[in-house]
Amino acid sequence: MPRRLWVRAGIVVAVLAASIWYLYPPQKSINLGLDLQGGIHLMLGVEVDKYVASQTDRAAGDLKSGLERKGVGVKRVVREGLSTVVVELASATNWNDALTVAAEFGAFEVGQRDEKAGRFALAMRQRQVAQLRDDAVRQGVETIRNRVDQFGVAEPTITRQGDDRILIQLPGVQDPDRAKALIGKTALLEFRLLDEQTPVEQAVAGRVPETSELLYQRRIDKDTKAERKQPYVVQKRTLLTGAELTRAEVQADPNAPGNWQVAIEFTATGARIFGDVTEQNVGRHLAIILDGNLYSAPRINERIPGGRAVITGQFTVDEARDLAIVLRAGALPAPVTIMEERTVGPSLGADSIRQGIVAIVGSAVAVFIFMLLYYRLSGAIADLALVLNLIILLACMAAFGATLTLPGIAGIALTIGMAVDTNILIFERIREELRVGKTPRAAIDAGFHRALRTIIDTHLTVMVTAAILYNFGTGPVKGFAVSLFVGLAASLFTAYFFTRLLFDIVYMGRRRVQAISI
Amino acid sequence: MIEMFRSPNFNFIGRRRWAYVISALMLVFGLTALAVKGLHYDIDFTGGTLVQIRFEQPPTVAAIRAGLSRVQLGESVIQQFGDPQEYIVRAPLSAGSSEELAKRVTAALGQETALGKFELRRVEFVGPQVGRDLQLQAIYAVLFGLAGILLYIAWAFKSLKGGVAAIAAVFHDMVFCLGALSITGRDFSLPVLAALLTIIGYSVNDTIVAYDRLRENRSKFSNKGKSFADQMNDAVNQTLSRTVLTALTVFLSTAILLVFGGKTLEDFAFVLFLGVITGTYSTIYIAGAIIVDWTQAIESRVGRRKKAVAKA
Numbered sequence: 118m119p120r121r122l123w124v125r126a127g128i129v130v131a132v133l134a135a136s137i138w139y140l141y142p143p144q145k146s147i148n149l150g151l152d153l154q155g156g157i158h159l160m161l162g163v164e165v166d167k168y169v170a171s172q173t174d175r176a177a178g179d180l181k182s183g184l185e186r187k188g189v190g191v192k193r194v195v196r197e198g199l200s201t202v203v204v205e206l207a208s209a210t211n212w213n214d215a216l217t218v219a220a221e222f223g224a225f226e227v228g229q230r231d232e233k234a235g236r237f238a239l240a241m242r243q244r245q246v247a248q249l250r251d252d253a254v255r256q257g258v259e260t261i262r263n264r265v266d267q268f269g270v271a272e273p274t275i276t277r278q279g280d281d282r283i284l285i286q287l288p289g290v291q292d293p294d295r296a297k298a299l300i301g302k303t304a305l306l307e308f309r310l311l312d313e314q315t316p317v318e319q320a321v322a323g324r325v326p327e328t329s330e331l332l333y334q335r336r337i338d339k340d341t342k343a344e345r346k347q348p349y350v351v352q353k354r355t356l357l358t359g360a361e362l363t364r365a366e367v368q369a370d371p372n373a374p375g376n377w378q379v380a381i382e383f384t385a386t387g388a389r390i391f392g393d394v395t396e397q398n399v400g401r402h403l404a405i406i407l408d409g410n411l412y413s414a415p416r417i418n419e420r421i422p423g424g425r426a427v428i429t430g431q432f433t434v435d436e437a438r439d440l441a442i443v444l445r446a447g448a449l450p451a452p453v454t455i456m457e458e459r460t461v462g463p464s465l466g467a468d469s470i471r472q473g474i475v476a477i478v479g480s481a482v483a484v485f486i487f488m489l490l491y492y493r494l495s496g497a498i499a500d501l502a503l504v505l506n507l508i509i510l511l512a513c514m515a516a517f518g519a520t521l522t523l524p525g526i527a528g529i530a531l532t533i534g535m536a537v538d539t540n541i542l543i544f545e546r547i548r549e550e551l552r553v554g555k556t557p558r559a560a561i562d563a564g565f566h567r568a569l570r571t572i573i574d575t576h577l578t579v580m581v582t583a584a585i586l587y588n589f590g591t592g593p594v595k596g597f598a599v600s601l602f603v604g605l606a607a608s609l610f611t612a613y614f615f616t617r618l619l620f621d622i623v624y625m626g627r628r629r630v631q632a633i634s635i
Numbered sequence: 636m637i638e639m640f641r642s643p644n645f646n647f648i649g650r651r652r653w654a655y656v657i658s659a660l661m662l663v664f665g666l667t668a669l670a671v672k673g674l675h676y677d678i679d680f681t682g683g684t685l686v687q688i689r690f691e692q693p694p695t696v697a698a699i700r701a702g703l704s705r706v707q708l709g710e711s712v713i714q715q716f717g718d719p720q721e722y723i724v725r726a727p728l729s730a731g732s733s734e735e736l737a738k739r740v741t742a743a744l745g746q747e748t749a750l751g752k753f754e755l756r757r758v759e760f761v762g763p764q765v766g767r768d769l770q771l772q773a774i775y776a777v778l779f780g781l782a783g784i785l786l787y788i789a790w791a792f793k794s795l796k797g798g799v800a801a802i803a804a805v806f807h808d809m810v811f812c813l814g815a816l817s818i819t820g821r822d823f824s825l826p827v828l829a830a831l832l833t834i835i836g837y838s839v840n841d842t843i844v845a846y847d848r849l850r851e852n853r854s855k856f857s858n859k860g861k862s863f864a865d866q867m868n869d870a871v872n873q874t875l876s877r878t879v880l881t882a883l884t885v886f887l888s889t890a891i892l893l894v895f896g897g898k899t900l901e902d903f904a905f906v907l908f909l910g911v912i913t914g915t916y917s918t919i920y921i922a923g924a925i926i927v928d929w930t931q932a933i934e935s936r937v938g939r940r941k942k943a944v945a946k947a
Binding site for chain 1: 759837
C-alpha cells in the first residue's frame with residue numbers, strides 16, 4: 118500500500134464534508150453580487166472641505182459673540198480660505214483682551230497679527246483639520262446607515278473607502294431614484310428669519326446685504342407640472358437646526374387635501390430656543406429651509422411653546438416619509454456627491470445568472486467529454502477532480518463571504534479550463550514515463566512527482582496576477598480575481614490530493630498492474 | 636490511447652527566423668490598429684453615463700435617436716446590445732449626473748410613442764475622479780502584474796533572461812489582442828482589463844511549463860554537448876502535447892463563454908479567446924526564440940573574448 122493512503126483519503130473526505138457543510142443550502146450560502154441580483158452600487162464623495170469650512174464659520178461666530186461679551190469692539194470676523202478666521206477689531210485698545218478670548222479656542226492658533234491695525238488671524242491646527250475631515254466621513258457613514266436602516270433594505274453594505282469616500286451597496290432595491298435621493302440628501306434643516314428690510318426685487322437684481330442671501334421656494338403647478346421659483350431674502354444667521362429634533366412624523370396636510378406634511382418636535386433645548394425665537398420675533402416671518410431650498414416662511418403670530426412645527430411643501434406620501442426619515446436620521450455633516458453609480462434591475466440580473474450558468478455548464482460538459490475521450494479512465498478521474506474543484510471553490514467563496522459577480526462566473530468558467538491543465542500536465546508526464554519503458558506504478562510515481570514543480574510554478578504565477586487584480590480592481594473585477602484565485606488554490610489541492618488518491622486506490626492497491634487506462 | 640503527438644520532434648526553434656517575421660507582422664498589426672483606430676475606452680475609464688434599456692418591441696435606432704434628441708445628451712452613442720430589444724445609450728460626462736440623466740432619458744423615450752413600453756435595466760455612472768482612478772489602477776495592475784511575473788521567473792529559474800523573454804511574449808500577446816479589440820470596434824472596459832490580465836497569467840503559464848522542462852533536462856546526462864537551441868527545442872517538443880491539449884480545453888471554455896456568456900461577457904471572452912491562441916504561439920516563438928538568440932549572442936561574445944585572450 119502506498120504511504121498514508123488513509124490519511125490522505127481522510128483529508129479529502131474532510132474537505133469535501135466541510136465544503137458541503139458551508140454550501141448547504143446553496144441559495145443562502147453564496148452572496149450574489151449586485152450585477153446578478155439587481156441593486157444599487159454607489160460611491161459617494163464627501164465634501165470634507167465644506168465641513169471644515171462650516172466648522173470654521175461656526176468658530177468665527179462663536180469668537181465674535183465671545184469678543185462682544187468681553188466688551189471688545191469688533192469690526193468684522195470672517196473666514197478666509199478653508200480654516201482661517203480673520204478678526205478685525207474696531208480699535209487696537211482692547212488688543213490683549215481680544216487675544217485672551219482667542220486663546221480659548223484651542224483648535225486654533227494665532228497666526229499673522231498686526232496690533233496697530235487691530236487685526237489678527239486664527240488658523241485651525243492641522244491636526245484638527247485632519248480630525249474634522251475624518252469626522253465628516255465617519256458621521257456620514259453613520260447617518261447614511263441610519264437612513265438606509267429606516268428605509269428598509271435587506272443586507273445593505275455601507276463602508277468607508279479611502280479618505281473621503283463612502284461605498285454603499287443596496288441589493289434588491291426596486292426604486293433606485295428614491296433610494297439615491299434619500300441617501301444623497303444633506304438634510305440640513307434650518308430655521309432663519311426673513312430679511313424684511315431688503316426688497317426682493319433689489320435682491321434679485323444682485324444687491325443683497327452681506328448678512329442676507331437670496332433663496333427660492335420651488336412650487337410645482339399641479340396642472341401644468343411647471344416649476345415656479347419664488348425668491349425670498351433670508352438672513353444668513355441660523356436660529357435653530359435639525360440637530361435639535363427628536364421626532365419627525367408624516368401627516369396629511371389639513372389645508373391641502375392630497376398633500377402630506379412632516380410634523381417635527383424639538384428636544385428640550387430646541388423647544389426653549391424655538392419658544393424664545395418666536396417670542397422675540399412676533400410679527401416677522403420664519404423661514405424653514407432644507408438644503409438651501411426654502412419650504413415655507415410662515416408669519417409668527419405668537420410665541421410657540423412646546424417645540425412643535427410642521428414642514429409643508431406639496432409632498433406626496435413617499436416624499437414626506439423619506440423626508441421624515443432623513444430628518445430623524447440627522448443631517449449629513451457635509452454634502453456628498455455621487456462619484457460612481459451602478460444600478461442593475463432585477464430582470465437583468467436574472468438574465469445574467471442564466472447566461473452565466475449556461476456558460477459554465479457548457480464549458481464543463483465540453484471539457485468532461487474531451488477528457489473522457491482522450492484519457493478514458495484517467496479522464497474520468499480528472500472529471501471527478503474537476504467536480505470536487507468546483508465544490509471547493511464555491512464552498513470557499515461561501516465560507517469567506519465572498520461575492521459572486523458576473524465576471525466571477527467568468528473566472529469560474531476559466532478555472533475549469535485551467536484546472537484541467539493540471540491534470541493534463543500530470544497525465545502527459547505519466548504517458549512519457551510509460552513510453553520510456555517504466556512500469557505503470559513507477560510511471561505514476563514519476564509522473565506526479567515531476568509534474569509537481571511545473572504545476573506549482575504555473576499556479577503561483579497566475580495567482581500572483583489574480584492577487585494583483587484583486588488589489589487594483591474594483592467591484593466586478595475583484596469578483597473575477599477572487600474566483601480565479603480560490604479556483605487555482607482548489608485546483609492545486611485536488612490535483613495533488615484527489616487525483617493522486619484515486620490513482621493510488623485504482624492502481625497501487627492491486628498486486629499487479631498491467632496497463633494504465635490513460 | 637489517443638495520441639496527438641508521439642514523441643514529436645519538430646524543428647520549432649530552427650525556424651524561429653520565420654517566426655520573427657510573423658511576430659513582427661502581428662505586432663505591426665496591433666500597433667497600427669492602436670495608432671490609426673485607437674482604443675475606445677468604456678465609461679469605466681472616461682467617466683460618463685451608460686443606460687441599458689429593454690423595449691417590449693424591437694425598436695429602430697432612428698426612433699430611439701429621435702426620442703433622445705429631445706434631451707441634450709452631448710455626444711451620446713446608441714448601440715444594440717445582445718438581442719434586438721435591448722439597447723445601450725452611452726453619454727459623456729458633460730451630459731450631467733446619472734440620476735438626472737436617467738430621468739431625462741425615461742421622459743424623452745416615453746414621449747416617443749413609436750417605441751412602445753420599455754424598462755431601464757441598468758444605469759451606470761462613473762464620475763471624472765473615479766474614471767481617472769480606474770485608469771491609474773488599470774495601468775498599475777498591468778505593470779505590477781508584469782513585474783510580479785518577471786520577479787517570479789527570475790527567482791524560480793534563476794534567470795533574468797527567462798523573465799525578460801517571458802514578458803516580451805506577454806507584451807506581444809497584449810498588443811495583438813488590443814489591436815484586435817480596436818479593429819473590431821469593441822470597448823476597452825474593466826472586464827476587458829480583467830481578460831488582459833488573465834492572458835498575462837495564461838501566456839506566462841505556458842512559458843513556464845517549457846522553462847521547467849528545460850531546467851529539468853539540463854541536469855540530465857543525455858543533454859551534454861547539445862546546443863542551447865537544441866535544448867530549448869527539445870523542451871518545447873516534450874511539452875508540446877500538453878501545450879496543445881491545454882490550449883484546446885481552455886479554448887473550448889472560452890469559445891463557449893463567447894457564444895453563451897451573453898453580451899456582457901462577450902468582449903471579455905473575445906480577448907481571452909484570442910489570447911489563448913497567441914499565448915500558445917508566443918511561448919514557443921517569442922519566449923523560446925528570444926532566450927535562445929540571447930544566450931547564443933552571449934556565448935559567441937564570450938567565445939570571441941576567449942579567442943582574443945588565447946591569441947594574446
